[in-house]
Amino acid sequence: xxxxxxxxxxxxxxxxxxxxxxxxxxxxxxRTVRTAGSAHEAFDLIRxxxxxxxxxxxxLPDADGLELLERLRxxxxxxxxxxITGHGNIDSAxxxxxxxxxxxxxxxxxxxxxELVIEKAYQRVRLQxxxxxxxxxxxxQSSPRFIGSSLAIQHIxxxxxxxxxxxxxxxxxxxxxxxxxxxxxxxxxxxxxNDHPLIIKNCGTMQKExxxxxxxxxxxxxxxxATESQEGLLALAHLGTLFLDEIGELPLEVQASLLRVLExxxxxRVGDKQERQVDVRFLFATNRNLVEEVKAGRFxxxxxxxxNVFQLDLPPLRQRKEDIPLLVEYFLGQLSVGKSPYxxxxxxxxHLLAYHxxxxxxxxxNVMERGTILSENGVITAQALPREIAEQEPTSTTxxxxxxxxxxxxxxxxxxxxxxAGNRSQAADLLGISRKTLYRKLKEYGLE
Numbered sequence: 001x002x003x004x005x006x007x008x009x010x011x012x013x014x015x016x017x018x019x020x021x022x023x024x025x026x027x028x029x030x031r032t033v034r035t036a037g038s039a040h041e042a043f044d045l046i047r048x049x050x051x052x053x054x055x056x057x058x059x060l061p062d063a064d065g066l067e068l069l070e071r072l073r074x075x076x077x078x079x080x081x082x083x084i085t086g087h088g089n090i091d092s093a094x095x096x097x098x099x100x101x102x103x104x105x106x107x108x109x110x111x112x113x114x115e116l117v118i119e120k121a122y123q124r125v126r127l128q129x130x131x132x133x134x135x136x137x138x139x140x141q142s143s144p145r146f147i148g149s150s151l152a153i154q155h156i157x158x159x160x161x162x163x164x165x166x167x168x169x170x171x172x173x174x175x176x177x178x179x180x181x182x183x184x185x186x187x188x189x190x191x192x193x194n195d196h197p198l199i200i201k202n203c204g205t206m207q208k209e210x211x212x213x214x215x216x217x218x219x220x221x222x223x224x225x226a227t228e229s230q231e232g233l234l235a236l237a238h239l240g241t242l243f244l245d246e247i248g249e250l251p252l253e254v255q256a257s258l259l260r261v262l263e264x265x266x267x268x269r270v271g272d273k274q275e276r277q278v279d280v281r282f283l284f285a286t287n288r289n290l291v292e293e294v295k296a297g298r299f300x301x302x303x304x305x306x307x308n309v310f311q312l313d314l315p316p317l318r319q320r321k322e323d324i325p326l327l328v329e330y331f332l333g334q335l336s337v338g339k340s341p342y343x344x345x346x347x348x349x350x351h352l353l354a355y356h357x358x359x360x361x362x363x364x365x366n367v368m369e370r371g372t373i374l375s376e377n378g379v380i381t382a383q384a385l386p387r388e389i390a391e392q393e394p395t396s397t398t399x400x401x402x403x404x405x406x407x408x409x410x411x412x413x414x415x416x417x418x419x420x421a422g423n424r425s426q427a428a429d430l431l432g433i434s435r436k437t438l439y440r441k442l443k444e445y446g447l448e
Contacts, residue, residue, distance in 0.1 A: 007031045007122045008050060012042045013057040013084065022055070025111055026118075039063035043075075047274055050238055051079055053121045055114070058085045058092055058104075066096055073100045074220050075274070077229040078129055080121035084109070132236060146182050147330045147432040148323035149416045152315045156183070159312055164190035169262065169307050171247075172285040174314030177362030180285040183312060184243040193281055196240030199233050204249040211254050213270045222271025234267055234278050241281045247307070248288035248299060255300040262306050282307070317357040317364065324352055325408050327361060330432035331368040342372050344380040349408075351385060354392045410445045413438075417447065 009031055011022045019035035027033045034051075036042035039062050042054075054072060058065030065083065072081055083104035085093045093104035102121045105114055146157060163170055164187045172180045181200070188198040206214055213222070217232030233242060244250070250258065261267045262282060266275045284307050293299035317324070328349070332342045348371075357363055367386060374384035382390050413431070420426040428438040442448050 007118070008052045009033045009055065009118060010042065010045060010051045010053075011035045011055040012037075012039070012060065013055075014038065014059075014061055015057075018057075018084075021111075026115065037061075039068050043274070046075065048277055050235070050278075051076065052125050053102075053118050054079055054081045055118070056081055056083055058083050058096070066092060066099070069096050069101055070099060074229045075272075078125060078231050078235070080125050082114075082117055082121055129236070132231075146179060146186055147327050148320060149326060149412050149419065149430060150320040150323050152320050153323060154419065156312060156314065160186050160190065163187065163310050163312075165192060167281050168309045169282040169284065171290075171308050171311045172283065172314065173290075173311060174285075174287065175316045175360055176287045177360035178314040178316055179361050180287075180314060181243075181245065183314065184241075184245075184283045184285065187283060188241045188243070188281075191241065191281065193240050197237055198241045198243060199237040200243045200245065201233055202245040204246040208251055211251060212257065215254065216257065216267050216269050218270035219272045222269075226271070229269075232269065234261065234280060235276075237280045238278050239280075241283060243283040243285070245285045246287070247284040248286045248290060248293055252298070252300060255303045259300060259303045259306060262303075317360045321353055322408070322412065324364070325349065326412060326431055327364055328352065328368060329409075331365050332372070333433065335369060335372045340378050342375055342378050342380060344371070345382070348380055348382055348385065351382060351389050351392055355389045409441070410447070413441055413445065414447060417442075 007030060009022075009026060011019060011033060013019055013022075013035070014037050016037065019037065023033050023035060034045050034049075036045055039060055045051075054076070056065065056069065056072070060068065065085075069081055069083070072079070080102040081100070083093050083096050083101050084107060085104055086107050090104075090106065093101070093106075096104065102124065103117050105117060146153065146160070148154075160183065170184075170187060172183050174180055184200070185198065188194060201214075203211070213226075213230070213232065215232050215234060217230055217235055218226050220226055220229045257267070261278070261280075265279060266277050268275055290299050290304050290308070294301045294304050328344065332344070336342050352364070352367075359366070367389065368380075370386065371380035371384040374380070413427075416427045416430050417424075420430060424435060424438055424442075428435045431438065433441075
């Protein structure tokens with residue numbers, strides 16, 4: 001994932017010759033260079049875009065170098081600052097290192113020396129940001145799968161393929177455990193932003209008094225305990241996607257601030273007087289009825305209309321039980337990695353098909369994981385099922401509503417092959433199995 005390319009450099013120096021030289025020599029495919037002749041010009045640029053490394057002349061016509069450095073560190077906590085100084089100001093440069101400068105270079109300087117220091121400073125910036133990103137992203141984002149071949153799931157997959165390449169906000173609705181997070185990852189994966197971060201945050205897990213600072217960031221001294229400036233989730237998601245799960249849990253006062261971001265892509269950190277710009281694609285999810293929440297005064301009406309540009313409503317698992325065999329096989333395949341493959345007995349599938357699944361797909365995966373723990377010789381029997389499922393009256397295989405496990409699997413493979421127009425690679429992806437497994441099943445069921 002190429003998260004931070006190209007390197008974004010800001011050079012602040014009152015000598016026009018140095019600014020021109022930097023733009024000419026450092027601008028290439030891997031670096032973009034902006035220049036400013038004063039502190040005032042620099043902050044105008046900082047409000048418009050983000051930077052990774054700032055090269056700062058310690059003497060400027062409208063600012064003291066050390067004071068400006070502190071201001072930059074507070075405004076841009078994820079940016080490294082390199083000082084340019086004359087020989088007579090080395091003591092000041094050393095003092096600047098103590099308060100947060102990355103390094104200093106004395107005039108006159110060699111371009112290759114400055115280039116090397118910029119590269120090293122950028123590597124530190126990148127490492128710091130990647131460490132922060134790891135706390136807000138999930139490791140398994142490379143190949144999100146929305147398993148199923150039912151008409152409902154085929155429609156969801158069609159909608160994902162249409163909305164993913166756009167930048168419009170998407171509201172994903174459905175019961176808890178239906179797979180809203182999987183849809184969000186699939187949208188990001190198929191979007192033009194897939195080389196940039198997908199930041200995931202459940203609004204229900206954030207402390208109410210800290211939600212604003214976590215979303216927007218804060219400045220040093222903004223509140224008790226704010227000993228240094230901190231970027232928020234919006235800055236982390238710049239150029240990428242921010243997925244806010246359980247958006248209905250967001251307090252009304254924060255909803256109003258979020259509406260402003262959606263309307264003009266600007267925001268203010270807590271305690272900051274300056275607005276900042278950001279480029280973020282938003283995805284939202286909720287299991288609440290937001291129309292009812294708006295009527296009850298618990299959700300901002302304007303925000304609802306702004307996030308409801310494109311809605312994806314996920315059906316509960318009980319309404320697409322024909323997908324259960326595929327989901328079972330997919331989960332058992334995941335749980336069998338590095339082990340002998342697990343299997344389920346015929347009557348287990350009958351119990352699974354008869355159950356109403358209030359916890360949806362998440363509950364089914366948990367049941368499969370429990371089953372592998374209690375399996376005997378790799379076979380999951382009814383004794384390994386939770387009591388509420390094991391006591392469910394199993395559906396008779398003679399009932400016309402359900403076929404045997406073998407017939408269900410055969411029929412689903414046939415349907416998927418027809419949907420994929422015979423393309424075995426596409427069919428294997430839709431089924432959530434490997435091509436090798438698909439070839440074996442096609443031969444087993446005489447569908448070659």
